[in-house]
Amino acid sequence: MAMRLTGTFLDAVVADIPSNNWGRAEWAADFDAMRAVGIDTVILIRAGARDRAVFDSRVLRDACDVMPAYGDLMTLFLDEAERCGMDFYYGTYDSGAWRGGAHQREADLNMALADEVMERYGSRRAFRGWYICHEIPRYHEGAMVVYERLARHLRGLRDLPILISPWLLGRKEFPQDYLSPEDHEKNWQRVFERIQGLVDIVAFQDGLCAFTDLPAYLDVNARLCRNHGIACWSNVENFERGGVPMKFLPIDWRHLRYKMEAAEAAGCSKLITFEFSHFMSPQSMYPSARHLYRRYAEWLGIDL
Amino acid sequence: MAMRLTGTFLDAVVADIPSNNWGRAEWAADFDAMRAVGIDTVILIRAGARDRAVFDSRVLRDACDVMPAYGDLMTLFLDEAERCGMDFYYGTYDSGAWRGGAHQREADLNMALADEVMERYGSRRAFRGWYICHEIPRYHEGAMVVYERLARHLRGLRDLPILISPWLLGRKEFPQDYLSPEDHEKNWQRVFERIQGLVDIVAFQDGLCAFTDLPAYLDVNARLCRNHGIACWSNVENFERGGVPMKFLPIDWRHLRYKMEAAEAAGCSKLITFEFSHFMSPQSMYPSARHLYRRYAEWLGIDL
Amino acid sequence: MAMRLTGTFLDAVVADIPSNNWGRAEWAADFDAMRAVGIDTVILIRAGARDRAVFDSRVLRDACDVMPAYGDLMTLFLDEAERCGMDFYYGTYDSGAWRGGAHQREADLNMALADEVMERYGSRRAFRGWYICHEIPRYHEGAMVVYERLARHLRGLRDLPILISPWLLGRKEFPQDYLSPEDHEKNWQRVFERIQGLVDIVAFQDGLCAFTDLPAYLDVNARLCRNHGIACWSNVENFERGGVPMKFLPIDWRHLRYKMEAAEAAGCSKLITFEFSHFMSPQSMYPSARHLYRRYAEWLGIDL
Numbered sequence: 078m079a080m081r082l083t084g085t086f087l088d089a090v091v092a093d094i095p096s097n098n099w100g101r102a103e104w105a106a107d108f109d110a111m112r113a114v115g116i117d118t119v120i121l122i123r124a125g126a127r128d129r130a131v132f133d134s135r136v137l138r139d140a141c142d143v144m145p146a147y148g149d150l151m152t153l154f155l156d157e158a159e160r161c162g163m164d165f166y167y168g169t170y171d172s173g174a175w176r177g178g179a180h181q182r183e184a185d186l187n188m189a190l191a192d193e194v195m196e197r198y199g200s201r202r203a204f205r206g207w208y209i210c211h212e213i214p215r216y217h218e219g220a221m222v223v224y225e226r227l228a229r230h231l232r233g234l235r236d237l238p239i240l241i242s243p244w245l246l247g248r249k250e251f252p253q254d255y256l257s258p259e260d261h262e263k264n265w266q267r268v269f270e271r272i273q274g275l276v277d278i279v280a281f282q283d284g285l286c287a288f289t290d291l292p293a294y295l296d297v298n299a300r301l302c303r304n305h306g307i308a309c310w311s312n313v314e315n316f317e318r319g320g321v322p323m324k325f326l327p328i329d330w331r332h333l334r335y336k337m338e339a340a341e342a343a344g345c346s347k348l349i350t351f352e353f354s355h356f357m358s359p360q361s362m363y364p365s366a367r368h369l370y371r372r373y374a375e376w377l378g379i380d381l
Numbered sequence: 382m383a384m385r386l387t388g389t390f391l392d393a394v395v396a397d398i399p400s401n402n403w404g405r406a407e408w409a410a411d412f413d414a415m416r417a418v419g420i421d422t423v424i425l426i427r428a429g430a431r432d433r434a435v436f437d438s439r440v441l442r443d444a445c446d447v448m449p450a451y452g453d454l455m456t457l458f459l460d461e462a463e464r465c466g467m468d469f470y471y472g473t474y475d476s477g478a479w480r481g482g483a484h485q486r487e488a489d490l491n492m493a494l495a496d497e498v499m500e501r502y503g504s505r506r507a508f509r510g511w512y513i514c515h516e517i518p519r520y521h522e523g524a525m526v527v528y529e530r531l532a533r534h535l536r537g538l539r540d541l542p543i544l545i546s547p548w549l550l551g552r553k554e555f556p557q558d559y560l561s562p563e564d565h566e567k568n569w570q571r572v573f574e575r576i577q578g579l580v581d582i583v584a585f586q587d588g589l590c591a592f593t594d595l596p597a598y599l600d601v602n603a604r605l606c607r608n609h610g611i612a613c614w615s616n617v618e619n620f621e622r623g624g625v626p627m628k629f630l631p632i633d634w635r636h637l638r639y640k641m642e643a644a645e646a647a648g649c650s651k652l653i654t655f656e657f658s659h660f661m662s663p664q665s666m667y668p669s670a671r672h673l674y675r676r677y678a679e680w681l682g683i684d685l
Numbered sequence: 686m687a688m689r690l691t692g693t694f695l696d697a698v699v700a701d702i703p704s705n706n707w708g709r710a711e712w713a714a715d716f717d718a719m720r721a722v723g724i725d726t727v728i729l730i731r732a733g734a735r736d737r738a739v740f741d742s743r744v745l746r747d748a749c750d751v752m753p754a755y756g757d758l759m760t761l762f763l764d765e766a767e768r769c770g771m772d773f774y775y776g777t778y779d780s781g782a783w784r785g786g787a788h789q790r791e792a793d794l795n796m797a798l799a800d801e802v803m804e805r806y807g808s809r810r811a812f813r814g815w816y817i818c819h820e821i822p823r824y825h826e827g828a829m830v831v832y833e834r835l836a837r838h839l840r841g842l843r844d845l846p847i848l849i850s851p852w853l854l855g856r857k858e859f860p861q862d863y864l865s866p867e868d869h870e871k872n873w874q875r876v877f878e879r880i881q882g883l884v885d886i887v888a889f890q891d892g893l894c895a896f897t898d899l900p901a902y903l904d905v906n907a908r909l910c911r912n913h914g915i916a917c918w919s920n921v922e923n924f925e926r927g928g929v930p931m932k933f934l935p936i937d938w939r940h941l942r943y944k945m946e947a948a949e950a951a952g953c954s955k956l957i958t959f960e961f962s963h964f965m966s967p968q969s970m971y972p973s974a975r976h977l978y979r980r981y982a983e984w985l986g987i988d989l
Contacts, residue, residue: 098633327703331737363668368711402977448943
């Protein structure tokens with residue numbers, strides 16, 4: 078049987094994707110739809126970004142100028158993950174400021190926030206992984222500091238797998254400025270040397286290169302992971318990139334399938350996606366997501 | 382009980398928001414949905430823009446190169462407003478040319494158009510206000526001329542409240558070029574001196590600044606209104622701005638609530654929104670609007 | 686009775702419009718919806734673009750780096766066209782490279798692909814026309830070569846009508862750099878001299894100029910066609926252009942009607958649209974398309 082998507086990110090504060098505006102009932106229906114197609118892992122893409130957060134955190138309220146959360150999506154997601162027998166990965170907070178040099182503060186803040194999270198939610202059965210949300214496409218010294226300090230702290234709080242999901246400078250999104258698979262490998266070699274032993278899983282985003290370049294990048298990614306004792310997942314993005322002015326809408330099913338098959342061929346051990354709820358859920362605000370779900374279920378041989 | 386949205390704009394020719402393509406039945410259902418959540422005021426955002434108009438106006442046909450209206454949305458909106466017990470504000474025509482210097486012509490044209498509107502629709506019971514649609518974010522001499530000439534003429538036709546809804550140069554939309562709340566106050570002080578006694582209500586758009594900057598701008602707006610004897614409403618925009626590439630989709634319910642609470646805290650006397658039909662209607666072309674409506678109704682304690 | 690839309694393009698690989706993600710059942714429902722409003726002609730906008738194709742072509746696999754097609758949309762479309770009594774026009778493949786000078790290769794590749802298409806699908810009853818998909822807005826020598834070589838080859842394979850659908854440099858999309866109707870005529874005079882006797886039908890796209898400029902462009906187009914013995918159709922685009930940041934969503938019904946009436950007034954002999962399935966289908970991923978369909982059916986006097 079072909080590999081399927083078994084993990085998805087959860088996108089719960091508006092960063093660049095607008096809100097589905099779901100309440101508890103709609104989220105519950107969404108978890109049912111995930112479970113029906115074999116999702117066993119949900120990864121919070123971020124606990125917060127800039128002025129917004131998924132729960133009313135004392136740490137964020139004190140340190141940043143955040144809006145009220147008006148609810149507790151951490152609890153909702155953990156409830157649903159437990160009801161559906163899924164693993165939940167907690168994703169860190171992204172202030173946006175670390176790229177410009179404030180990486181020590183980003184690490185400090187996230188360490189304090191992780192302490193609060195552990196205290197409030199650490200006893201939850203579904204709490205099974207850490208996701209460091211600070212994304213880079215190439216070596217970045219500030220990010221290395223965030224990864225090192227944060228990974229040590231998170232593992233100290235609880236020894237759970239630590240995931241990152243980098244992007245890459247592919248030809249589709251960066252026609253002027255892309256890294257070829259060879260240059261990508263040289264560049265990421267430096268990163269992997271730094272994160273070896275700290276990060277357990279790397280799931281590169283697969284949507285930024287031309288589709289037909291993907292196998293070459295996936296080979297590089299798998300080799301880098303293998304050589305550094307890191308698990309290689311693939312983040313099989315389920316929204317369309319490249320040439321389409323509407324950013325972002327559900328991907329063509331044929332494109333998703335192509336990328337899944339490429340990841341399997343490269344030897345990735347698990348396929349996750351960004352993300353189920355907007356781009357392939359029957360509940361999504363984008364009606365073509367419902368049709369993507371149907372195509373995917375047909376392909377899996379699931380009778381909806 | 383918390384303040385709720387009691388007014389909405391009506392957007393009936395395509396300017397920057399695409400058409401819902403509704404006919405009479407869909408508009409009627411929409412007015413029912415508005416009434417169910419307490420909307421008592423509907424404000425036509427503009428009678429026309431450039432080459433399009435909401436009714437076949439003799440004045441616009443003679444003076445501008447407009448397309449046929451293929452119907453009469455003025456009558457439809459007045460019918461619906463009367464059926465639902467709502468006040469209707471008429472919004473002026475925006476040629477787009479007044480920013481570049483043709484403000485005298487803009488005033489002349491709109492005075493003639495208002496005469497025609499008064500003749501055709503002036504007897505309608507729901508006709509209860511004037512909205513001057515020419516929007517500015519800071520002092521603009523041409524706009525002052527339009528406001529002065531038009532406000533005097535409109536009030537002469539019928540003594541009804543006159544509303545404007547300016548934008549503001551906030552950090553979210555204008556990161557390089559924003560006015561701080563202090564600079565905003567100095568700038569708008571000049572405008573308020575000119576419009577005092579002419580304009581009755583000012584409802585600033587609230588979506589252009591960072592959410593957490595909003596309370597400071599609202600305080601300025603409320604003070605400016607108070608000091609000049611003008612009613613202070615807030616235009617609580619219900620579409621997402623800032624960072625989201627899809628322009629424009631329904632706002633996250635938490636963001637809308639935050640802005641409503643901020644407007645209430647600043648002492649605004651009425652909350653209106655731009656606009657119900659695209660961004661929070663169960664009939665909207667954007668499915669997440671239906672969910673925003675549900676969240677809003679839940680919060681109001683209304684059982685749909 | 687007013688002229689109606691009797692043809693539509695079919696958009697079946699993602700170029701700039703995201704996928705509806707339909708399978709056989711959804712496409713069948715869509716053809717039913719087309720037939721219900723009088724569509725008798727479907728035109729494949731392109732057999733492929735860059736790395737994607739509507740069927741697993743040996744020619745494209747050998748010559749280009751294409752992804753698997755995972756199905757055969759040529760067969761599906763021909764089946765549906767035959768079931769619904771429609772004519773099917775085959776659209777060529779667009780590598781994207783011909784604009785930059787590779788026009789001889791584009792012609793060669795498309796000639797070989799047309800041979801393969803003729804061999805596989807040439808016996809199908811609905812196969813009734815050729816569409817050369819390489820679009821230009823003004824004289825372009827490389828395109829002339831593609832048109833000349835390809836038109837001769839296609840007609841040699843089977844003597845069916847050959848259609849092109851150019852754009853034009855109108856004021857709405859090209860405010861700095863547009864061609865007035867007079868300049869458009871001079872420019873296209875050169876093109877028509879070259880394509881006379883090769884191309885049978887020209888259907889200019891009608892969405893790029895200001896609505897109220899359209900009659901003047903349509904007069905030019907009709908005269909050019911008349912003077913060169915070419916049928917003049919109009920491609921009445923059914924998505925909104927101009928000022929609307931969301932590219933692309935269904936057009937306002939009033940705008941569509943205005944453009945249809947303008948094309949009829951100019952003497953166009955057939956109205957086609959780009960395209961039914963995304964922008965005016967009751968099945969579309971864009972809910973406002975369903976309402977456009979309703980408005981259109983109402984206008985036709987069809988009781989859905």
